[in-house]
Amino acid sequence: MYGRYTQELGVYAKEEAARLRDGGVRDGSGLRRNTSVRSRTADLLEYEKDPCAKCQVCASRCQKFLISRVGEDWIFLILLGLLMALVSWVMDYAIAFCQEAQKWMHGGLDSNMLLQYIAWVSYPVVLITFSAGFTQILAPQAVGSGIPEMKTILRGVVLKEYLTFKTFVAKVIGLTCALGSGMPLGKEGPFVHVASLCAALLSKFMAAVFGGIYMNELRNTEMLSAACAVGVGCCFAAPIGGVLFSIEVTSTFFAVRNYWRGFFAATFSAFVFRLLTVSNQEEETITALFKTRFRLDFPFDLQELPAFAILGIACGFGGALFVYLNRHIVECMRKQKTINKFLLRKRLVYPALVTLLVSTLTFPPGFGQFMAGQLTQHESLVALFDNRTWCRQGVAEEFDYISHHHAWKHPQVNIFITLILFIVMKFWMSAVATTMPVPCGAFMPVFLIGAAFGRLVGEVMATMFPDGIHGDVYPIVPGGYAVVGAAALSGAVTHTVSTAVIVFELTGQISHILPVMIAVILANAVAQALQPSLYDSIIRIKKLPYLPELGMGHHEKYNIRVEDIMVRDVRFITLNSSYRDLQEMLLTGHLKTLALVECRDSMILLGSIERLQLQSLLSLQLSRQRRLEYLRQLAQDNGAHDPLPSLTSDSTPSSPCAHVHLNSPTNTSARQVVRFLVSTQYLKPFFFFFLTLVSIPLQIAEWEDQQLDQLVDFKNCKIDPAPFQLVEQTSLHKTHTIFSLLGLGHAYVTSMGRLVGVVSLKELRKAIEGSVTVTGVKVRPPLASFRDSGNTTSVSEVTELHKLCMRHRGLSLNGSWHIAYCQNSEPLCE
């Protein structure tokens, strides 16, 4: 009987091994806790392929394709430009169609006010709700502007699902619906995201078809930054402004060698985009999107410059207020728990309510008549940039009511009132509307508000100086003020100067360059002093892993040094670490890389190892193959005798380990059961069958324990032999620069080769955002150059070095070997 059982045991062992191979021993429910170490270990081994093998394949392909790299860059950029221009044009067409449909409904129902109102309101509500629902279901990542996310991605952080085909579809369709509804939403921010999506998908497609260069990660980043330029460029048909805006908005340090890529792609895209308009017989030739016709010979008087400056400063305050309002709305709703709960459950209620409110207020026969409610953004902008004066000496002029000017002239209400109402209403409406969970940007609404504000100032100036400042020769052009205001307010909200270039390209005139530049710079100065940019504000709201900029005014930052913010309790492994240490390290920490030091005493940093590598080391040690081998061995050994003795007497070959694994908490309880069973000798006959079943997994657990107690063999492990190192004295400013420049995620802090701490993005962000307060720290000159870091040896370092010297000397002078160096370098027994 024994014989039969033991023979069956061999079969069982094989089955068990197969079972282990397939899915661990989870079905053996009674033994689950015993093998939990194994299954937890298995959970850690979620690595896919060897990244290096992939690398090798890639390298050989690269060799083949490298020669034609530049050519492929051109082709890629042309394709990207073409695609984006098409997307932009089709979207614009669809949006215009949607808006026409609303107008047609509104016009056709003018006999019945109620019907008219219902049509006017329900149309956008349906569109926005559909947009919100569609986005929510398909890809929630498509919500919002996308610029904050792109900023984070270009910073080097991988945001999952932000660059997939699903997101692309959701963003394009959601955006079309949202803009078609006529809400005060923008196309520009989302378009940056759409272009990036396009570039990422195109890269993937090209990589699948042609392979080679398209697989390179850094190349993809370069293409993404070009895509951002394309996004802005083909949205406004403003290639130069697009490139500059995308640089300002997404980069911290810009590689000038990528400049031409952006220019080329954005120009091509803008060209095709405008060409499509021409080919569609809409226009005669390629000109600007919002062409103005200001006079060239005397665009503005020098005495008007103070007015432009004041306009700029006011726009700066306005921009800061907009950012504050936008953030405040989101934060308010988050804080109100009941509202928050309700909105989380019924996600479509909020956008529907907001749309209802906004469209009710803009209903043309209602309140909308006082704020040009019937005009679309495009129509409003064309009217605002008009080169004629709307009112002279306070009385509205009677010029020909072409295009959309009549919407601004209410028979009873002054043009000033209309403009003020328009500005105030649109201001809060835009701030609210951009918080809706649909794909939308805030640039265009802000641009429009700025234009209206500029027009208001211009009309006031025209009223004050009806004959121009220098007599009747050159009257004031309020349209110029509108251009300046638009650039200034959008510049203030986004903290960019390149909106100036965008307005020149949008209007096709550069004659107002000086007032625009003055206003934009002043607006930026004011807004930057008061609030973060809209995109940084959204990054904070969304808690994206982005490294904030060092503010210009926050000079206490210069006082902080790395030693003030670093984590001193670094997770490290030594050359003497056992696999158990490794396992513990992997189970308790969640760091992506671990430091490798020489020994616990010297702490000399040898390199860093990726978590993945360590996991594979561990899995290799406890691999199925070795496990199977062990089981086979076991089966052979147990071919003739009872498997129990090794269990009852704990006489495994690795006796020192046995003590350890009995004390290990993970498999204690099952073991206690077995012990109880064994100690109560008289029960033995009854439970024998059960025990036989149990013993194999137990032996495997034992074997695992033995394996874990071995020292780690780093031979097959990829080690980064020179991870980035900082010194304790490095200033926060310099650390920030280095992290931004190199896109680091973490850096080790060393002192004379010894690992003393680690700084990650998290600590740095905390420090910058001001949660670290340092008192009594010496002020260091801000960002001393990279080269003179040699002058920063502290007292502690000198002592350290001295100790090191003394050790060396004391021994080498005595002619003896170097004994005392690693005195405490016992193997780790944590």
Added chain:
Amino acid sequence: MYGRYTQELGVYAKEEAARLRDGGVRDGSGLRRNTSVRSRTADLLEYEKDPCAKCQVCASRCQKFLISRVGEDWIFLILLGLLMALVSWVMDYAIAFCQEAQKWMHGGLDSNMLLQYIAWVSYPVVLITFSAGFTQILAPQAVGSGIPEMKTILRGVVLKEYLTFKTFVAKVIGLTCALGSGMPLGKEGPFVHVASLCAALLSKFMAAVFGGIYMNELRNTEMLSAACAVGVGCCFAAPIGGVLFSIEVTSTFFAVRNYWRGFFAATFSAFVFRLLTVSNQEEETITALFKTRFRLDFPFDLQELPAFAILGIACGFGGALFVYLNRHIVECMRKQKTINKFLLRKRLVYPALVTLLVSTLTFPPGFGQFMAGQLTQHESLVALFDNRTWCRQGVAEEFDYISHHHAWKHPQVNIFITLILFIVMKFWMSAVATTMPVPCGAFMPVFLIGAAFGRLVGEVMATMFPDGIHGDVYPIVPGGYAVVGAAALSGAVTHTVSTAVIVFELTGQISHILPVMIAVILANAVAQALQPSLYDSIIRIKKLPYLPELGMGHHEKYNIRVEDIMVRDVRFITLNSSYRDLQEMLLTGHLKTLALVECRDSMILLGSIERLQLQSLLSLQLSRQRRLEYLRQLAQDNGAHDPLPSLTSDSTPSSPCAHVHLNSPTNTSARQVVRFLVSTQYLKPFFFFFLTLVSIPLQIAEWEDQQLDQLVDFKNCKIDPAPFQLVEQTSLHKTHTIFSLLGLGHAYVTSMGRLVGVVSLKELRKAIEGSVTVTGVKVRPPLASFRDSGNTTSVSEVTELHKLCMRHRGLSLNGSWHIAYCQNSEPLCE
């Protein structure tokens, strides 16, 4: 007698010490070789003040001023803008005056052709010769454009004398004279240099007056990059183009946070510059410098785009040819040894000859009549940008001869011939003229040639399609072609895209944005494929320490890794180094920093030490104070007995060293003389007096030897504890990026903490310029991201690590101390 001598010896010792303190023992000529070690050591000690002490002062001042930093930035930028605008305006005024004077002379002497010719020719020859001579005498650094130098300085390399007041004066006066001469030279490049000089001097001035923040080195770099923008901005009154151009031309990686500085300063400067013109009643209001009046509604036909594209491509070839020609002229003259010798002796002959040639050819009644020779650059440009067509159906139109158009119309010669002659002549003239040793740039001449070429293409188009492409409605505007050509050719020569923006700002019209962008991008593509940019070409000619860009087409660069280019024979010091090793190291090498490793065997990199620090360590060891102390001690010891015994019997306290210092080559011969004297006992009485005189310096040399044999005490030495490290497998591309980003001068190559090599800018430059050829090296994916460097452990590293592991294990498992680790760590005896 002895007593008296020995008493005098004490006095003598004091005197000797004083003499040593003042200037070494150079006057004791017979003993010169004996003390040469000392004097050589003294030569090494050329350090001024303790940089750290300066740092501390700076830090405390910083604390005080840091709070108002942003405010000071604004003030600084305003001052800079104001100054530069004034300089630019005054210079323009002076140049215009010079040119008027020439015209007046030329006009007044029209009765006598010979006199007229002499006046026409001698005037520029005198001006150019003066400019060349003045620059040569005052500051030869002011010669040329200055952009290559600024590029190098912003890269982090310190170029001596390039930012001094002398250079400023030389540059401004030299440039005014050079431009006043009417030669085809430009103002734009030198203006970048002038603005940088202005910023540097202003910084110094502010630092002297206010201290604090103005002393910070990095801040100065930030201000320099803003100054470059100001330079271009106030030269063309083109703030946006100025900022972009300066970024493209001077930076590799641009910090976006500096963007606003450039914009602000350039705008302010351009504003003041143009304001001065208005205040001078020259113009009514602030408008563009070369205002055009192209029609807005239909600037160009879409069918014209191929013509613009061809124009762009032709300009690309032209630009490459210009750069080639310019470099070839310089290289030719360098190669011709007799010419070179002659020119080096008579430095003013070359510019005088060139000027004579050029001005003879442009003499208006002579050959100049066929190439509009009498016009200045400004007048030519205004004419070329004119919105009227010069010829219709091949026949010159008879429009009103306002301004300078008549210069282009020769009664017998076709306008096309005039234009072609103008282009060809100006092309080589500009290429030759810019090689003259005067402050001058090439941007403006190239811009002018481009405009002429564009006008030529435009006129040809106008002749081919006299009624416009679509009938008589919209005729072709040759002025638009001129604008496109100017942007394209200057873009091709400088390898920049931002010339597009500069032409928009210069002409005040942006209507031709699409053709300009297309032409500029195509021109860049062609030119970049054929030649380096003009500035890079000059950098190569001048052999400036700049890191060249990695060319787009040179993909063999990706195959090179750091191990292929690094210097394996690194100069290092160990913790066991003696002062003698240090001295040897300092005498033989010229590196600015030396690596500090643990010991010769382990080679673990602990940090790097600056040469200055080591020099001060050495000087401390052999300091005057210690020397004096020793002499005082000696004098006390010798108070009663003969100083000779210590010499004759070599019984100094440090007997083991005595053997060494007798063998040291530096003081052998004098010592041999003494030995001879001593051994020939019978001569003793005769030479006693002489010996007494000799013995003190000898003893000092002995003392020095003892001191040098001591081990270095690094306690008071500032060590950079984390110098930048690379891995052997780092690709050239990545190394280039890191060096560019961080402005590194050198980086150590380590492998698991062990120092294996060093890479400096020199090696990198060599590798990029192609003098390193690698065969059989595996292709690595170009610039794999910074994060996946973990996947690059090579076989050798694994072996290394394995060895390290084995050592640790073998010992720690035996329970004994860590003995074998540094087996060969004897003190260094090189």
